[in-house]
Amino acid sequence: MTCKTLDDLDLAGRRVLVRVDINVPVQGGRVSDDTRIRAVVPTVRDILARGGRPILLAHFGRPKGRVVAELSLAVTLPALAAALAVPVRFAADCVGAAAEAAAAALPAGEVLLCENTRFHAGEEANDPAFGQALARLGEAYVNDAFSAAHRAHASTEGLARLLPAAAGRLMQAELAALAGALTDPQRPVIAVIGGAKVSTKLALLGNLIARVEQIIIGGGMANTFLAAQGIDVGKSLCEHDLAGTAREIMVRAQAAGCELVLPRDVVVAREFRAGAASAVVAADACPPDAMILDTGPASVEDIKARFAAARTVVWNGPLGAFEIEPFNAATDAAARAAADLTEAGRLLTVAGGGDTVAALNASGAAARFSYVSTAGGAFLEWLEGKTLPGVAALEAAA
Ligand code: 3PG
Ligand code: MG
DSSP, X not given: OOOXXXXXXXXXXXXXXXXXXXXXOEETTEESOOHHHXXXXXXHXXXXXXXXXXXXXXXXXXXXXXXXXXXXXXXXXXXXXXXXXXXXXEESOXXXXXXXXXXXTOOTTOEEEEOXXXXXXXXXXXXXXXXXXXXXXXXXXXXXXXXXXXXXXXXXXGGGGTSOEEEOHHHHHXXXXXXXXXXXXXXXXXXXXXXXXXXXXXXXXXXXXXXXXXXXXXXHXXXXXXXXXXXXXXXXXXXXXXXXXXXXXXXXXXXXXXXXXXXXXXEEESSOSTTOOEEEEETTOOOTTOEEEEEOHHHHHHHHHHHHHOSEEEEESOSSOTTSTTTTHHHHHHHHHHHHHHXXXXXXXXXXXXXXXHHHHTTTOGGGSSEEOSOSHHXXXXXXXXXXXXHHHHHHHO
16 A cells, blocks of 8 residues: 655645654753754655645654643754744644634745644544644645654544645655565565563564564573573573563574574673673673673674675664663674665665664764664554554555
8 A cells, every 4th residue: 555645735825734753852951863853854845845834743752631841842943943944933732723823824935833732632542523623724634754653643643534645755765665674675684673672572573573584683682582592691681581482483483484593692791881891702601690781793793794695684673782882882883784785785774663773873874774764663563563553544545
C-alpha cells in the first residue's frame, strides 16, 4: 500500500494542517537538539511553495490531557523560525475559536504553530469530537510525523479520516528508507541489535529472524544470550530469567536460517565508570567479580568482515556501554566501518530507535549512514513488524 504525497493534493490558497514531531530535547529553556525541527523544513517549505498555509500540530512531552506550562510548544518557536526562515506565529490552543481565527488570519508565506495537542485528553483518546475540532482549522491534512506514527491519536491518525490526507516529505523519506532496509532489501541483510535488555527486544528479534540473514547481538543483551548457553558472565548486566527465551530464539533463528552472531571476545572491567581499568578476554572468560561492558576487538574485526560481505545493514542499539569511555570502542569502530562502506557505495545503512542515533553519532558515523531515522519507539515498532496506525490511516486515505 502507498500513501498520497504533497504532489497529490491541491494546496494553493488552502490551510494545511501539518502534523509534525518536534518533541525535541530542551535544556535551560532552549532547544538543545533541533534535528527533528530541521527534518520537517522540506515539507513546510514545499507547502508554502505550493501556495498553502501551513498550520503545525504537534505534541511535546506527556502532559496527559492537562495544560502543563513547562510543556508549552512556545519554547520551540525561535528554533522553528530559524530553521524555516519564515515568520512563525503561535496559537495558544490547538482547538477553539481563537485557534480557528488565527488559522483563518494566517497570511500567505507565514506559518502557524498551535499549542501542544496533548493538553487535551481527546488527543490521545483519538476522540472524534476533538478530531473534528482540529479539522476545523484546515482544509487538508499532511502527516510528517513518522516518529509519532505508532500512536493512534487524533492528530496522528484521526485527522487522516476527516480531511484530504497525504504524507509529508519526511514521512515519505522514512517509509522509503525502511522499505529499502527490510521490505524489499538488497541481500544479504544484517541487523545489528544492541542495548541493555533482551526483554525490550523480543518482538523485534522474532520479526527479524524471518527477514534477515544475520543478527549481530551486542550490549547487555548479548550477556543474556551468553548466559543462556551456560557461560558465566560474572557481574554483567544480564536477564538470567530470560535464559529459556534466549535459547528459544536461538533455536528459531537456526530453523529460519538466520545466523545469530554473539561476541567471541569482550571487554571486562570491575567498575562501571569512565576510564575504569579494563581487559579483553574471551567471551566465556569473564572473571566472576567483573562485568562485560563492551564487545571485544576480535569480534569487531569479524563484524567489519560481515559488513563488507553484506549489502544492507539495519542498526538499532549500541554494542557496548557507549555512554562511558572506553566502552564506546566497539560501537564506534563498527559504525565507522559501516559508514565507510556506505560512502563507497557498497552498503545501504539504516539506523534508528532510542539511543541508537546518539550512540552512532559519537564517532560522527551516523551522518555518513544512508539514512538515520528521527524515530525512537516508532522505529522499534516498525522493526517488530507492527502496523503503525499513523501510516495505516494515510494508506487507507489514498
Ligand atoms: C518520541 O519522542 O518518541 C515521539 O515524539 C513519541 O512520543 P511519545 O513516546 O510520548 O508518544
Ligand atoms: Mg517515545
